Amino acid sequence: MALEKLVIVGNGMAPGRMLEHLFEQAPGRYDVTIFNAEPRVNYDRIMLSPVLSGEKSFDDIVIHDDAWYETHNVTLHRGARVTEIDRASKTVTSANGITAPYDRLVIATGSSPFIIPVPGHQLEGVLAYRDLDDVEAMQRYASFRGNAVVIGGGLLGLEAAAGLHMQGMKVTVIHLMPTLMERQLDTAAGYLLQKELEGRGIDIRCGANTRAILGDGDDRVIAVELDDGTVIDADMVVMAVGIRPSTALAAEAGLEVNRGIVCDVQLRTSDPAISAIGECVEVDGRVYGLVAPLYTMAKILAADLAGAPVDGFLHAETPTKLKVTGVNLYSVGDFAEGDDREEVVLRDAARGTYKRVIVKDDRIIGAVLYGDVADGGWYNELLRKGECVRELRETLIFGQAFQNAGNSDPLAAVANLADDAEICGCNGICKGAITGTIKDKGLSTLDEVRAHTKASASCGTCTNLVESLMALTLGDSFDASAPKAMCGCTHLPHGDVRRLIKANALKSIPAVMQELEWTTSGGCAKCRPALNYYLLADWPGEYVDDNQSRFINERVHANIQKDGTYSVIPRMWGGMTNSQELRAIADVVDKFAIPTVHVTGGQRIDLLGVKKEDLPGVWADLNKAGMVSGHAYGKSLRTVKTCVGTNWCRMGTQDSTGLGVALEKFLWGSWTPHKVKLAVSGCPRNCAEATCKDIGIVCVDSGYEVHYAGAAGIHIQGTTKLTTVETEEEVMEITAAMMQMYREQGFYLERIYKWADRVGHDTIRAQILDNPDPRRAYYDRFVFSQRFSQTDPWSERVSGKDKHEFKPMADLSSPSMEPAE
Amino acid sequence: MNAATPVARIADTGWVHVGTIDDIPRQGARCVRTDGATIAVFRTEDDRIFAMEDRCPHREGPLSQGIVHGNCVTCPLHNWVLSLETGLAQGADEGSVPTYPVRLEDGAIHLQLQNPA
Ligand code: SRM
Ligand SMILES: Cc1cc2nc3c(=O)[nH]c(=O)nc-3n(C[C@H](O)[C@H](O)[C@H](O)COP(=O)(O)OP(=O)(O)OC[C@H]3O[C@@H](n4cnc5c(N)ncnc54)[C@H](O)[C@@H]3O)c2cc1C
Ligand code: SF4
Ligand code: FES
Numbered sequence: 047m048a049l050e051k052l053v054i055v056g057n058g059m060a061p062g063r064m065l066e067h068l069f070e071q072a073p074g075r076y077d078v079t080i081f082n083a084e085p086r087v088n089y090d091r092i093m094l095s096p097v098l099s100g101e102k103s104f105d106d107i108v109i110h111d112d113a114w115y116e117t118h119n120v121t122l123h124r125g126a127r128v129t130e131i132d133r134a135s136k137t138v139t140s141a142n143g144i145t146a147p148y149d150r151l152v153i154a155t156g157s158s159p160f161i162i163p164v165p166g167h168q169l170e171g172v173l174a175y176r177d178l179d180d181v182e183a184m185q186r187y188a189s190f191r192g193n194a195v196v197i198g199g200g201l202l203g204l205e206a207a208a209g210l211h212m213q214g215m216k217v218t219v220i221h222l223m224p225t226l227m228e229r230q231l232d233t234a235a236g237y238l239l240q241k242e243l244e245g246r247g248i249d250i251r252c253g254a255n256t257r258a259i260l261g262d263g264d265d266r267v268i269a270v271e272l273d274d275g276t277v278i279d280a281d282m283v284v285m286a287v288g289i290r291p292s293t294a295l296a297a298e299a300g301l302e303v304n305r306g307i308v309c310d311v312q313l314r315t316s317d318p319a320i321s322a323i324g325e326c327v328e329v330d331g332r333v334y335g336l337v338a339p340l341y342t343m344a345k346i347l348a349a350d351l352a353g354a355p356v357d358g359f360l361h362a363e364t365p366t367k368l369k370v371t372g373v374n375l376y377s378v379g380d381f382a383e384g385d386d387r388e389e390v391v392l393r394d395a396a397r398g399t400y401k402r403v404i405v406k407d408d409r410i411i412g413a414v415l416y417g418d419v420a421d422g423g424w425y426n427e428l429l430r431k432g433e434c435v436r437e438l439r440e441t442l443i444f445g446q447a448f449q450n451a452g453n454s455d456p457l458a459a460v461a462n463l464a465d466d467a468e469i470c471g472c473n474g475i476c477k478g479a480i481t482g483t484i485k486d487k488g489l490s491t492l493d494e495v496r497a498h499t500k501a502s503a504s505c506g507t508c509t510n511l512v513e514s515l516m517a518l519t520l521g522d523s524f525d526a527s528a529p530k531a532m533c534g535c536t537h538l539p540h541g542d543v544r545r546l547i548k549a550n551a552l553k554s555i556p557a558v559m560q561e562l563e564w565t566t567s568g569g570c571a572k573c574r575p576a577l578n579y580y581l582l583a584d585w586p587g588e589y590v591d592d593n594q595s596r597f598i599n600e601r602v603h604a605n606i607q608k609d610g611t612y613s614v615i616p617r618m619w620g621g622m623t624n625s626q627e628l629r630a631i632a633d634v635v636d637k638f639a640i641p642t643v644h645v646t647g648g649q650r651i652d653l654l655g656v657k658k659e660d661l662p663g664v665w666a667d668l669n670k671a672g673m674v675s676g677h678a679y680g681k682s683l684r685t686v687k688t689c690v691g692t693n694w695c696r697m698g699t700q701d702s703t704g705l706g707v708a709l710e711k712f713l714w715g716s717w718t719p720h721k722v723k724l725a726v727s728g729c730p731r732n733c734a735e736a737t738c739k740d741i742g743i744v745c746v747d748s749g750y751e752v753h754y755a756g757a758a759g760i761h762i763q764g765t766t767k768l769t770t771v772e773t774e775e776e777v778m779e780i781t782a783a784m785m786q787m788y789r790e791q792g793f794y795l796e797r798i799y800k801w802a803d804r805v806g807h808d809t810i811r812a813q814i815l816d817n818p819d820p821r822r823a824y825y826d827r828f829v830f831s832q833r834f835s836q837t838d839p840w841s842e843r844v845s846g847k848d849k850h851e852f853k854p855m856a857d858l859s860s861p862s863m864e865p866a867e
Numbered sequence: 868m869n870a871a872t873p874v875a876r877i878a879d880t881g882w883v884h885v886g887t888i889d890d891i892p893r894q895g896a897r898c899v900r901t902d903g904a905t906i907a908v909f910r911t912e913d914d915r916i917f918a919m920e921d922r923c924p925h926r927e928g929p930l931s932q933g934i935v936h937g938n939c940v941t942c943p944l945h946n947w948v949l950s951l952e953t954g955l956a957q958g959a960d961e962g963s964v965p966t967y968p969v970r971l972e973d974g975a976i977h978l979q980l981q982n983p984a
Contacts, residue, residue, distance in 0.1 A: 381913075567912075568936055568937055571933075575934070598943040854900050855908060858900060858902070858980075
């Protein structure tokens with residue numbers, strides 16, 4: 047009796063594995079014929095990246111060599127793309143004219159890379175990444191070194207990028223989303239991955255969209271242009287933005303096709319003589335892009351073809367790993383946050399590791415691991431089995447090996463600092479000097495350490511760090527009542543966070559959260575605004591402000607009111623205004639029907655009850671009349687109140703109005719730990735109330751008294767007098783230096799008077815008054831940072847910045863509603 | 868989708884297309900006006916979308932203006948923290964906001980407006 051004829055279209059990993067099972071279960075049952083569009087035997091597609099990077103050769107990754115096909119009597123048509131299935135006569139025909147009859151047919155056409163149809167996508171040098179031909183083409187370009195641009199920062203794109211980089215190309219990755227591999231990794235792991243790849247010299251541009259691929263006269267790629275106009279040189283472009291199941295052949299044959307070829311759980315298509323397997327298949331509404339589920343399909347289909355009973359295909363989570371030498375990451379399952387689930391996070395900054403396990407109803411439902419992936423398999427096992435982890439909960443995150451004692455060490459971040467990391471900024475003392483002196487001199491109290499090393503003897507913000515170092519060096523014998531953590535996301539207090547940001551040169555919120563071992567994945571409404579400020583203050587010109595980490599007032603540059611409307615306060619420099627400004631304000635009030643106009647306690651005019659959508663319009667009109675934002679909403683310079691001084695007052699001793707205006711023009715726009723208010727009075731009668739301000743100037747015959755650390759809000763506290771100087775220039779320098787010292791040392795939401803109490807008036811006096819060098823340095827740093835902050839936020843928004851803030855996404859209310867369909 | 872474009876209702880299902888995920892910044896929110904309540908549509912850091920009435924159970928603060936963190940939003944007026952998933956006030960505060968089912972398909976956001984939970 048003639049053997050049944052089994053024909054397979056496609057010779058990829060899925061049917062290859064299927065045949066292995068089939069030959070084991072039912073040897074000699076079928077006469078097998080394979081058509082393969084690729085001109086070669088079955089090979090391990092997932093190992094193409096090591097071939098690209100040069101770590102492996104093609105021979106290393108062949109799964110079935112010529113001998114295998116001979117042994118199993120399989121006819122392999124190489125380079126033969128099937129173009130037609132005739133279901134009536136049960137035959138298939140290939141483009142090169144071979145026709146084969148079948149009793150059972152298996153479609154295993156895999157997927158095709160998706161090419162985004164941007165202008166230039168057909169140019170020579172634009173490649174996909176799917177098969178050996180693509181790898182060989184990439185290697186040809188790489189042999190000339192040159193520039194490669196990889197579009198897509200997912201698994202394939204990053205493997206291609208790493209491989210091309212190893213081949214000596216200068217590689218840029220363009221990724222649409224804000225973090226790499228966002229489908230498999232959370233932002234924390236995405237950050238670590240980006241840092242690792244950038245550290246190798248690969249340029250990563252996240253949040254970047256390709257506008258066009260540019261070519262030369264011969265239609266060869268020369269560059270890639272982004273939406274923001276950036277042009278990146280490219281001798282080659284690899285598109286790795288996704289794959290589409292190859293379903294055209296099946297669809298033409300009239301089989302049911304959705305995203306993939308629709309199959310039942312036995313992998314039969316809508317025609318019972320035809321089965322399908324691999325990435326081209328859709329079962330239960332799902333398609334797959336990793337081999338593990340395809341191998342499960344292989345078992346099922348082999349059993350079906352062998353006529354053996356078998357359970358149908360069941361969905362299971364597949365872990366993702368990235369095959370880039372030296373990068374260890376692992377993710378599986380569902381790692382979104384949710385009310386009904388708990389996350390356990392463990393970060394070890396020194397080793398650059400991050401682990402996050404997501405638990406729901408006492409069962410693991412997902413895990414993201416970076417750096418230390420040893421326990422990935424264990425977590426996946428627990429997940430797959432749906433095992434109850436209640437008993438393991440406390441130690442779950444430490445992994446399988448760790449099932450006895452131990453805990454996560456709150457001192458780890460400090461322990462991991464290098465010996466030359468600066469701990470005390472005021473006195474320039476490094477970690478090694480402190481621990482060394484503690485040991486050499488046998489010190490045991492903070493005061494002794496201060497006396498012997500000067501560390502924490504000045505501003506005191508590093509006290510906690512010094513205490514941590516003492517605890518590390520002295521062990522249990524040292525006990526400091528630790529100050530309060532910044533919020534529930536960290537055990538570190540504000541001071542430590544500020545200092546570690548500098549010491550470790552941390553320049554983004556994800557960087558801080560990872561390196562300082564935050565215990566939540568994304569922070570909270572308390573720590574995010576604080577971190578955003580610290581980074582802004584510490585890295586002027588470098589750090590990019592994170593708008594979403596700001597309180598609404600600072601996001602929209604107006605103050606939210608109890609009914610959800612906003613108030614708008616334009617600057618009136620030094621409390622001065624004129625008829626044009628007042629007229630413009632009056633016009634704005636009429637035009638936008640603003641219900642309330644109030645003269646504030648800060649010598650300016652507040653327009654209350656403005657609708658959010660009207661804000662850009664109100665600002666545009668105020669801008670036209672020369673008025674800018676008064677930052678009445680900001681942790682920033684608010685007002686500089688003045689009196690009329692020598693301009694008019696018979697008692698005036700100096701031009702208090704002019705000085706106030708000059709101060710406000712110098713200081714405005716600067717972000718500070720809390721709000722900052724100034725006043726300049728023309729004489730000791732003090733009509734501008736300067737002696738209850740953050741910084742206050744009282745003019746006297748001989749010059750200017752400089753006061754600071756006053757309060758007139760929740761607390762009433764007269765200022766402390768710093769000094770009397772003779773010129774306005776000196777007032778400006780001292781004021782700016784004090785602002786900067788406060789900006790660098792203040793804790794978020796700590797007014798100047800509280801900061802001064804904490805660090806000590808002597809310290810401030812020493813830095814700002816007694817010694818011209820630190821004063822000048824503070825002043826210079828203030829001036830530098832002002833270069834990046836003195837843009838009027840109103841005019842920025844009038845010209846379109848953050849447009850989305852001011853308009854509803856959709857309006858479904860009646861007046862604009864279209865008839866229902 | 869352009870902001871404030873009138874949107875047709877899918878009459879038989881109650882699902883309404885209101886925009887795309889790109890319309891909302893990560894850890895941000897946008898509003899959808901309806902004849903009844905204004906609805907705040909939130910996007911979390913991990914790109915999940917939630918919808919609830921834009922009105923804090925405390926004193927009616929506009930929740931869309933709050934800071935989004937994890938799966939919660941902190942009200943801009945007096946810092947109540949509300950779960951985006953359940954609408955329940957967190958911690959010691961008590962109260963809840965009606966939420967709306969959301970469907971996200973290829974980036975398109977649909978809301979089920981008929982029966983808030
Ligand atoms: C508008 C204004 C009242 C007025 O109509 O006169 C005002 C309004 C608010 N003040 Fe004030 N303060 C105003 C002058 C003051 C003054 C007087 C001054 O600046 O000379 C003080 C006392 C001086 C001081 O700051 O110490 C003052 C001490 C406070 C405090 C207590 C601060 C403290 O640390 O003790 C708060 C609460 C806070 O900041 O946490 C506050 C908070 C507020 C807030 C922002 C309440 C809030 O969180 O929403 C109010 C916002 C209203 C709005 O939307 O515009 N406001 N507030 C004044 C605006 C001044 C301006 O032109 O910018
Ligand atoms: C670079 C790279 C790295 C990867 N890394 C991993 C990884 O680390 N882990 C993981 O699990 N997965 C990985 N994958 C995915 C994995 O390779 C695929 O899931 C798997 O190979 C799919 O197997 P398949 O048999 O369905 O299709 P394929 O292996 O794609 O085989 C389909 C074959 O059919 C041929 N064909 C198509 N149409 C026709 C036709 N009409 N006639 C004849 N022949 C046709 C094609 O030429 C192709 O040879 C990676 C993929 C790539 C490209
Ligand atoms: S005193 Fe109180 S009520 Fe009046 S504006 Fe200031 S914060 Fe508001
Ligand atoms: S209105 Fe939301 S917290 Fe008060």
